[in-house]
Amino acid sequence: MKFPPWTSVSEAARLLKTGEVVAIPTETVYGLAGNAFEPKALAKIFAAKERPTFDPLIVHIADIAQLSDIAKDIPEAAYKLAEAYWPGPMTIILPKKDCIPDLCTSGLPSVAVRFPSHPVAQAIIKESGLPLAAPSANLFKHVSPTTAEHVAAQLADRIAGIVDGGPCTVGVESSIISLAGEKPAVLRPGAITPEMFAKVLGSVDVKDSTSKPGQPMAAPGQCDTHYRPQVPLYFGELPAGYKLPANTVRIAFGKQNGPIPATVNLSESGDMAEATANLYAFMHDLDKPEYGLILVDPIPNAGIGMALNDRLKRASVKALP
Ligand code: AMP
Numbered sequence: 001m002k003f004p005p006w007t008s009v010s011e012a013a014r015l016l017k018t019g020e021v022v023a024i025p026t027e028t029v030y031g032l033a034g035n036a037f038e039p040k041a042l043a044k045i046f047a048a049k050e051r052p053t054f055d056p057l058i059v060h061i062a063d064i065a066q067l068s069d070i071a072k073d074i075p076e077a078a079y080k081l082a083e084a085y086w087p088g089p090m091t092i093i094l095p096k097k098d099c100i101p102d103l104c105t106s107g108l109p110s111v112a113v114r115f116p117s118h119p120v121a122q123a124i125i126k127e128s129g130l131p132l133a134a135p136s137a138n139l140f141k142h143v144s145p146t147t148a149e150h151v152a153a154q155l156a157d158r159i160a161g162i163v164d165g166g167p168c169t170v171g172v173e174s175s176i177i178s179l180a181g182e183k184p185a186v187l188r189p190g191a192i193t194p195e196m197f198a199k200v201l202g203s204v205d206v207k208d209s210t211s212k213p214g215q216p217m218a219a220p221g222q223c224d225t226h227y228r229p230q231v232p233l234y235f236g237e238l239p240a241g242y243k244l245p246a247n248t249v250r251i252a253f254g255k256q257n258g259p260i261p262a263t264v265n266l267s268e269s270g271d272m273a274e275a276t277a278n279l280y281a282f283m284h285d286l287d288k289p290e291y292g293l294i295l296v297d298p299i300p301n302a303g304i305g306m307a308l309n310d311r312l313k314r315a316s317v318k319a320l321p
């Protein structure tokens with residue numbers, strides 16, 4: 001790996017204006033940003049990540065007023081949600097304006113928009129003067145980065161810059177809500193829970209965010225193998241009598257008993273926000289060839305725990321080694 005291309009807010013903004021791609025910190029995970037209006041910059045994002053172009057990108061803004069530069073027919077509900085949860089870990093899907101290239105939305109007539117709360121992300125968006133398309137700054141299907149070092153390990157020699165804004169405080173990708181259909185629908189669980197959406201909008205649908213074997217995906221990007229470390233990770237009940245491979249490690253949660261002692265603990269006190277902020281960093285740390293299997297304790301499937309269960313199910317091998 002070459003020396004990582006560490007850069008500053010103002011240099012990042014300059015690079016982005018010239019059509020380069022730069023990794024930036026956000027409160028959810030690090031993003032690989034490029035000018036959302038510029039197909040060549042978008043193509044560089046897909047190429048660096050080896051991401052298939054059927055998986056659309058989220059566009060990041062730094063002011064609610066920027067929403068109308070990107071989306072059209074914006075319903076009142078979008079402004080209510082923006083008022084309640086922006087800046088923050090919420091992405092809204094809305095009908096797209098023609099100025100957003102098809103490459104950004106994988107040909108969909110809708111666009112995903114988010115206003116992140118991370119001050120460094122906001123400074124870069126403002127200084128570039130551009131809406132920034134930014135998927136997570138990792139190779140396709142790999143674990144999302146929650147530190148600048150995670151980004152450097154995967155993408156250092158593929159991108160123009162990396163801005164270090166410290167570890168991500170949320171640690172899991174944004175909640176996605178679609179306002180482009182008949183009824184508001186949560187497409188991906190995250191830190192903004194269905195209950196929080198319902199508080200603002202009345203009722204919301206919650207889509208199953210994984211695809212079913214043999215059935216087409218309800219929305220792009222719902223691959224049921226995603227966020228996977230190289231070492232097999234298993235999230236589920238172990239079959240009776242199963243013999244653990246040598247060098248199995250365990251990501252514990254709270255004070256549960258497991259088949260082996262805890263290697264690391266997401267949160268000893270069972271705090272869900274702490275667990276979320278730690279999960280991807282632990283997955284990166286334990287993704288080493290000397291380990292045979294990563295076991296993860298059960299996590300309550302409520303609130304932000306739904307996001308953890310969703311990501312862990314997709315990270316998990318379906319059959320034990
Ligand atoms: P990320 O991988 O965090 O950048 O999030 C991108 C995900 O947002 C995609 O994989 C899709 O699941 C979702 N997404 C983005 N744009 C749209 C859209 N227009 N309609 C539905 N889902 C979208």
Ligand code: MG
Nearest residue numbers: 135136137144
């Ligand atoms: Mg991603």
